Amino acid sequence: MTAGKRITIHDIARHAGVSPSTVSRVLNNTTPVAEDKRLAVTAAIRRLNYRPSIVAQGLARGTSTVIGVLTQDIASPFYGEILRGIEYGLRGSVYHPIFANGNWRLQEEHDALQILRSRQPEGIILLGGNIPDAEIRAVAEQLPVVVVGRHITGFERHCVRVDDFQGAYLATRHLIELGHRRIAHITGIPSHQDTLDRQAGYEHALHEANIPLNTELIIEGTFQEQSGMLAVETLLMRASPFTAIFAANDQMAYGARLALYRRGIRVPEDVSLVGFDNLPGSAFTTPPLTTVRQPTVEMGTAAASAILSLISGAPPDLPHFAPELIIRESASLCWR
Amino acid sequence: MTAGKRITIHDIARHAGVSPSTVSRVLNNTTPVAEDKRLAVTAAIRRLNYRPSIVAQGLARGTSTVIGVLTQDIASPFYGEILRGIEYGLRGSVYHPIFANGNWRLQEEHDALQILRSRQPEGIILLGGNIPDAEIRAVAEQLPVVVVGRHITGFERHCVRVDDFQGAYLATRHLIELGHRRIAHITGIPSHQDTLDRQAGYEHALHEANIPLNTELIIEGTFQEQSGMLAVETLLMRASPFTAIFAANDQMAYGARLALYRRGIRVPEDVSLVGFDNLPGSAFTTPPLTTVRQPTVEMGTAAASAILSLISGAPPDLPHFAPELIIRESASLCWR
DNA sequence: CTGAAAGCGCTTACAG
DNA sequence: CTGAAAGCGCTTACAG
Numbered sequence: 001m002t003a004g005k006r007i008t009i010h011d012i013a014r015h016a017g018v019s020p021s022t023v024s025r026v027l028n029n030t031t032p033v034a035e036d037k038r039l040a041v042t043a044a045i046r047r048l049n050y051r052p053s054i055v056a057q058g059l060a061r062g063t064s065t066v067i068g069v070l071t072q073d074i075a076s077p078f079y080g081e082i083l084r085g086i087e088y089g090l091r092g093s094v095y096h097p098i099f100a101n102g103n104w105r106l107q108e109e110h111d112a113l114q115i116l117r118s119r120q121p122e123g124i125i126l127l128g129g130n131i132p133d134a135e136i137r138a139v140a141e142q143l144p145v146v147v148v149g150r151h152i153t154g155f156e157r158h159c160v161r162v163d164d165f166q167g168a169y170l171a172t173r174h175l176i177e178l179g180h181r182r183i184a185h186i187t188g189i190p191s192h193q194d195t196l197d198r199q200a201g202y203e204h205a206l207h208e209a210n211i212p213l214n215t216e217l218i219i220e221g222t223f224q225e226q227s228g229m230l231a232v233e234t235l236l237m238r239a240s241p242f243t244a245i246f247a248a249n250d251q252m253a254y255g256a257r258l259a260l261y262r263r264g265i266r267v268p269e270d271v272s273l274v275g276f277d278n279l280p281g282s283a284f285t286t287p288p289l290t291t292v293r294q295p296t297v298e299m300g301t302a303a304a305s306a307i308l309s310l311i312s313g314a315p316p317d318l319p320h321f322a323p324e325l326i327i328r329e330s331a332s333l334c335w336r
Numbered sequence: 337m338t339a340g341k342r343i344t345i346h347d348i349a350r351h352a353g354v355s356p357s358t359v360s361r362v363l364n365n366t367t368p369v370a371e372d373k374r375l376a377v378t379a380a381i382r383r384l385n386y387r388p389s390i391v392a393q394g395l396a397r398g399t400s401t402v403i404g405v406l407t408q409d410i411a412s413p414f415y416g417e418i419l420r421g422i423e424y425g426l427r428g429s430v431y432h433p434i435f436a437n438g439n440w441r442l443q444e445e446h447d448a449l450q451i452l453r454s455r456q457p458e459g460i461i462l463l464g465g466n467i468p469d470a471e472i473r474a475v476a477e478q479l480p481v482v483v484v485g486r487h488i489t490g491f492e493r494h495c496v497r498v499d500d501f502q503g504a505y506l507a508t509r510h511l512i513e514l515g516h517r518r519i520a521h522i523t524g525i526p527s528h529q530d531t532l533d534r535q536a537g538y539e540h541a542l543h544e545a546n547i548p549l550n551t552e553l554i555i556e557g558t559f560q561e562q563s564g565m566l567a568v569e570t571l572l573m574r575a576s577p578f579t580a581i582f583a584a585n586d587q588m589a590y591g592a593r594l595a596l597y598r599r600g601i602r603v604p605e606d607v608s609l610v611g612f613d614n615l616p617g618s619a620f621t622t623p624p625l626t627t628v629r630q631p632t633v634e635m636g637t638a639a640a641s642a643i644l645s646l647i648s649g650a651p652p653d654l655p656h657f658a659p660e661l662i663i664r665e666s667a668s669l670c671w672r
Numbered sequence: 673c674t675g676a677a678a679g680c681g682c683t684t685a686c687a688g
Numbered sequence: 689c690t691g692a693a694a695g696c697g698c699t700t701a702c703a704g
Contacts, residue, residue, distance in 0.1 A: 008697055019675045024699060031700095034673060054454055055394045056697035059680045064391060075420040075616075080411030087410060087437055096451065098434050101423055115432065118390050225620045254620040261622040281413075281617055284561045284590040286597040344681055355691045360683060367684095370689060392681035395696045 007048050015044035027052060058120075065094045067307055068116030068124040072104045077279045078249070078296065079127050082148055085300015086125060093308055095122065106130045113139075123307040126150070130191070144310030146303045146318075151193055158316050160303045164194045167292040167323030168201025171246050171274045174290070174325055176209045179334035180244040180272060184217040186231040186256060188248040192223075198248045198276065216240040221252045228255025236263065243271055243334050250275035250282050250291055257285065257330070272331035287329035295321055343384050351380035363388060394456075401430045403643055404452030404460040408440045413615045414585070414632065415463050418484055421636015422461060429644055431458065442466045449475075459643040462486070466527070480646030482639045482654075487529055494652050496639045500530045503628040503659030504537025507582050507610045510626070510661055512545045515670035516580040516608060520553040522567040522592060524584040528559075534584045534612065552576040557588045564591025572599065579607055579670050586611035586618050586627055593621065593666070608667035623665035631657055 009027075013020045018037050025031045026041045033041075044050070058064045069086060071079055083099070090097055100116050102109030109129050116124060123144035126136065133152045139145055140155065148160045175183050185202045188195035199218070206213055216238050221227035228247055232255075235242060247253035253275030260267055267273050267287060275282060278293035299321055306316035345363075349356045354373050361367045362377045369377075380386070394400045405422060407415055419435070426433055436452050438445030445465050452460060459480035462472065469488045475481055476494065484496045511519050521538045524531035535554070542549055552574050557563035564583055568591075571578060583589035589611030596603055603609050603623060611618060614629035635657055642652035 006697085009699095010697080020698080021675060021677095021700080022673090025674085028699085032673065037674085051454055053395075053456065053697050055391050055400060055456060056680090057699080058391045059389075059395050059682085059696085060698040060700085062680065062699095073420070074410070074423060075413070075416030077411075077413060077416075077617075080413075080416055084409070084411040084437075087435075096434065096436075096455070098432065099423075100432075101420075118387055119432070120389065120391060225617070229620075254617065258620050258622055258624070280411075281561070281590065284565075284594050286594055286622055288594070342681085345683095346681085356682080357684080357691060357693095358689090361690085364683085368689065373690085389681050392696090393683080395680085395698085396682040396684085398683095398696065 006053070007050050009050075009052070011048060012041060012044045012050050015048065016040040064120045064122055065096060066119055066121045067095045067097050067304075068113075068119065068121035069097045069099045069127070070102055070109065070112050070116055070124065070129065071099055071127045072102050072109075072129055074099060074101055077251075077281070078277050078294075079149075081280070081296035082127060082300040082303070085297040085302075086304045087300075088297070089301035089304025090308075095308070095311075097125075102129050102131075104128070104130060122311050125303050125307055128192075144307055146306045146310070146316060148299060148303050149194070157318065158306070158310075160299050160306070160318055160321070161194075162294045162299070162321045162323045164197035164323075165201040165204070167276060167294070167325075168198035168246070168248075169205045170201075170323060170325045171276060171290075171292050172202045172205035173208075174327070175244045175246060175272060175274060175331060176205060176211070178244075178272065178331060181209075181211050181334075182214070182217065182240070182242040183211075183244045183246055184219065184231075184235050184242040186219050186221045186228055186245065186247040186252050188221060188223045188252075190220060195248060202246055214240055217242055221248065223249050223251060225251050225255035225258075228252030228257075229259040230255075232256045232259035232263075243336055244331065245271060245273050247273070247275050250277045250279045250289060253282075253289055253291070253330075254285065257289075268330050268332035272334070274331050278326050282326075283328070285330070290328045290331040291326050293324045293326045295324075342389070343386050345386075345388070347384060348377060348380045348386050351384065352376040400456045400458055401432060402455055402457045403431045403433050403640075404449075404455065404457035405433045405435045405463070406438055406445065406448050406452055406460065406465065407435055407463045408438050408445075408465055410435060410437055413587075413617070414613050414630075415485075417616070417632035418463060418636040418639070421633040421638075422640045423636075424633070425637035425640025426644075431644070431647075433461075438465050438467075440464070440466060458647050461639050461643055464528075480643055482642045482646070482652060484635060484639050485530070493654065494642070494646075496635050496642070496654055496657070497530075498630045498635070498657045498659045500533035500659075501537040501540070503612060503630070503661075504534035504582070504584075505541045506537075506659060506661045507612060507626075507628050508538045508541035509545075510663070511580045511582060511608060511610060511667060512541060512547070514580075514608065514667060517545075517547050517670075518550070518553065518576070518578040519547075519580045519582060520555065520567075520571050520578040522555050522557045522564055522581065522583040522588050524557060524559045524588075526556060531584060538582055550576055553578055557584065559585050559587060561587050561591035561594075564588030564593075565595040566591075568592045568595035568599075579672055580667065581607060581609050583609070583611050586613045586615045586625060589618075589625055589627070589666075590621065593625075604666050604668035608670070610667050614662050618662075619664070621666070626664045626667040627662050629660045629662045631660075
């Protein structure tokens with residue numbers, strides 16, 4: 001491991017017989033430079049294999065070319081897709097994303113935000129999390145902010161999300177159209193807005209179909225597989241029979257499916273199951289899972305474009321993302 | 337969005353009635369400072385809510401406090417766990433990871449490496465990929481490098497990986513012990529070393545049990561679910577019957593499981609199935625998947641520690657990671 | 673078109 | 689213990 005003296009703009013200047021200012025000018029072509037000097041400079045650059053120091057540029061220009069991304073869990077299958085979209089959307093720009101995880105714990109989220117800000121990002125993209133709305137709006141006073149997967153009142157134009165209410169409504173209505181009337185719902189974490197919205201969509205579909213709400217059939221989950229299993233166990237112990245389950249996300253649907261399997265209850269013959277998210281794995285479960293798709297990658301690229309717009313002084317200009325019901329094989333006609 | 341003049345070390349100095357040098361000294365406590373001045377400085381810092389500029393510090397110190405992580409796909413379930421480990425292992429240090437994706441395409445990997453290097457990282461962690469060994473060794477001449485999930489000859493002490501041969505051997509031997517003799521194998525991408533090692537482990541187990549190798553039962557896959565489905569279709573069309581399948585990773589096992597399901601072939605009653613990786617979802621497939629665990633998070637944290645060691649001038653000091661067979665329910669006794 | 677100079681926000685010998 | 693000065697590697701008015 002050899003350190004090797006870093007080669008600087010001065011070295012290039014010397015080799016090309018010009019001043020550092022001129023080197024800088026050809027680098028950024030910010031001002032016309034005589035053709036022969038330009039050539040000499042570019043030649044020196046490639047001969048010495050010179051790469052400008054991004055950090056020095058950052059200091060001098062007062063810009064960092066980094067976009068902070070506060071994610072909750074880098075390994076989450078759902079957010080992973082969004083991160084991929086963000087990364088993709090930033091390609092080709094001078095900006096590079098840096099990530100920090102909040103793990104859905106307020107303290108860690110604050111730490112992560114602090115770490116991100118200490119790197120002086122040009123903008124911040126927030127994925128979910130528990131940081132209070134007011135605080136997010138305050139950060140947005142100071143630099144461009146876009147938030148994904150969360151609704152911040154008074155900040156809607158900077159929020160990228162799918163209509164959770166509508167998605168849940170579509171899922172539930174699908175079950176109703178298949179003849180189900182005893183539809184259980186496994187919710188997400190109650191403190192998350194999407195949990196509330198999805199439950200509201202579920203209830204709205206029932207209401208619309210004149211199906212009385214049975215709170216016995218609503219079980220609180222955690223968005224994790226394990227909670228889906230538990231929810232089914234609980235459901236089975238209660239008196240209220242059910243013929244279908246709408247889980248607030250795919251991961252809980254996987255857990256529910258396993259619990260059903262353990263009890264010898266077939267999907268979809270005995271009970272129909274629908275999830276939410278359309279994780280990459282959901283096309284390969286047995287049976288493949290009927291679920292609600294969120295256009296995650298597109299949402300990520302849209303978040304990236306929006307942050308770039310904001311940086312350039314333009315409005316975020318976010319498109320509307322509609323949820324889409326993906327009908328596969330885990331939900332079928334109710335014959336009872 | 338208000339820019340707001342950045343507050344600097346000079347502002348603190350002025351407010352505290354000391355020189356900028358002294359402020360710097362209490363910031364880094366690199367030299368004793370009189371107690372009263374220290375107090376004045378810390379008071380000014382918290383009153384003005386001062387945060388040092390990491391980029392200015394970087395320039396002045398000649399260090400960046402960033403670790404470049406060249407990953408292939410940020411949303412990959414397998415690498416995601418490793419990234420989480422890296423992130424976790426870097427916590428508390430002054431270093432922060434920055435990621436760039438290579439997408440397993442040489443050109444993109446080179447671009448990503450270039451982007452990473454332009455940020456002047458103190459060290460680089462490489463996850464998989466196709467960049468030639470020699471090139472990686474060359475980069476390692478210049479700065480600390482650790483590679484995960486890949487074997488680089490002559491660079492073993494910097495490589496974090498599990499023994500693929502051994503893992504595949506364990507998986508195959510498990511099937512053999514259950515009485516299986518017609519064991520199919522779905523391989524990964526042939527250009528990846530782990531694919532070769534896993535296949536060798538499979539063959540070794542067969543050989544050890546005096547089971548002749550039947551190349552009809554070896555199908556090439558791509559590590560994706562879809563290829564697992566295709567592999568089963570191919571297997572079914574061939575003349576050679578089989579009672580078990582060892583897939584080179586869990587994702588292909590998922591695909592295989594679905595193809596079997598489609599044909600009405602039960603797992604494990606009709607055919608046993610074992611995977612490799614132990615993805616988070618594998619505990620929740622139906623039936624839960626017997627597979628080979630790689631301690632991904634630990635591998636990630638070990639990679640982080642190793643890079644920190646290297647930066648401090650110490651040897652990487654990587655522990656040995658043994659694969660572990662996780663026996664769940666997708667493989668059972670062969671009765672034929 | 674082009675160079676010298678000042679500045680970005682810190683750190684760190686160098687003197688005292 | 690502490691300040692003035694130089695320097696990190698660039699950019700960008702300012703003059704010409």
